Structure formats: C-alpha cells, structure tokens
Amino acid sequence: MTRWRLTVEFDGGPFMGWQRQDHGPSVQQALEEALLRMTGEQVAVHAAGRTDAGVHALGMTAHVDVAKPLTDHRLREGLNALVRPAPVSVIEVSAVADDWHARFSCIGRRYLYRILNRRAPPALDKGKVWHVPVALDAEAMAVGATHLVGHHDFTTFRSVNCQSASPLKTLDALEVERVGGEIHIRAAARSFLHHQVRSMVGCLALVGRGRWVPDDVRTALDAKDRQALGLNAPPEGLYFVEAIYP
16 A cells, blocks of 8 residues: 555536535546556545635645555556646656655645736636726735734634634734735645635735725634625635645
C-alpha cells in the first residue's frame, strides 16, 4: 500500500464542491471513480480542505492510499486521462509517509478572490470572477481588511451551517490589491470557517462601493452575529490557492 500526495487543479463550476454529495457531482467523486477504473480499488481521496459549489482550486492538496503498484508518472497520467471530461487536472503526484495526511498535516491554507471591476461583463472569465460593474475603492477595502487580521471570534463571518467546533480563528493575512481591471483579495490562515472568506470579501466590497466605511468591518466583527454581515460574495470568484505543510 502506497500513500500518494496529489496536487489538483479544478474548475468548480460543474461541481457541488469538493466533498461527495448525494444531490450532485463532486471533485472527490470524479477522482475516486477515475481511481476505481484505473486500479479496481474502492478508495477515498482526502483533501486539505472542502470547497463550496462553484469554488475553484489552483492547487488543492489531497492524498489517497493505493495497493496496486504504480509509478508517480503512471498515476498522474492515468488519472488525467480517466477523469475526463470533468474539468479536473492532477498536476503533481508524489509518494509520502503512511502517517502524512492532506488535512491533518496541513499548517496553512491560502485563498484568492477575484473581482472583475469594470462596466463590461466577462466574456472569457465568466464563472471565474465576481463581476462588480461599479467602481470599487481598493484602498478603502485594504484599510477595512486590516480589522480582520489576527485572532478573533469570526461568528459574523461564519455560515450557519458551519461545523467547526469554535468560531475563533487566526487570520494571518488579508490583502487587497488592484491588478488591472480586477481586484484581488488574498487570505491566509491555518484554517477557515465555512463561508469565512466569501463573507469577508462581501463586506469589503461594501466598503469599496462606499456603502460602508472601513470601521464598519470592525463593527461587524465585534457584533459576533451573522445578522451583522453585510454581504456574502458569490462562490465563482474564489480559488483555493495552496495548502502549506511543515
């Protein structure tokens, strides 16, 4: 039995998220069915984190245990052939220790949120960005973001369906940058609550539009109440960038 580490890129548009669902396709299901066809084995693919329906990944880390003797090259090429036409690509494969775990060995996770901030709608990136046609003040958004960095009770920014035992999280970074016609928001933490990144982005967008002042983000945080949330950004602009390991 070999434990394999996978780095996976996917377009979340057709999926109900990473995790297997009874009511629609998932990235996990697509990979597990490809592995079954390749190896004849019923296996579980474990990821560094879950993603919501419509959320994408540039480099999701996962692991799987396979009994059939394989090389890393054969496993990667086989998976990429058999997972088609699902928009999933296994970028890297490597053997790891039996006690290494994609989720529990992870010490950090990084996300990117893309806002297309122009009047014209996206033609090439439809489903890959949040289109906000009114001008956003990225500098004001960056000031608002500073209120969220650090160790806080993020109840306001937590989905009512969140299964985390505690709303306390440490946000290591939340950076706002204008890149051409887009605004990029980058978030880094050891772990995140369900909908935390999308909820933070939604409130920052209110600051960018002038509906909130930057200090209103702190007010929402201090409320520790989901009812204080201004806006939950849509999933299509969110990307899981990478998982970090010791």
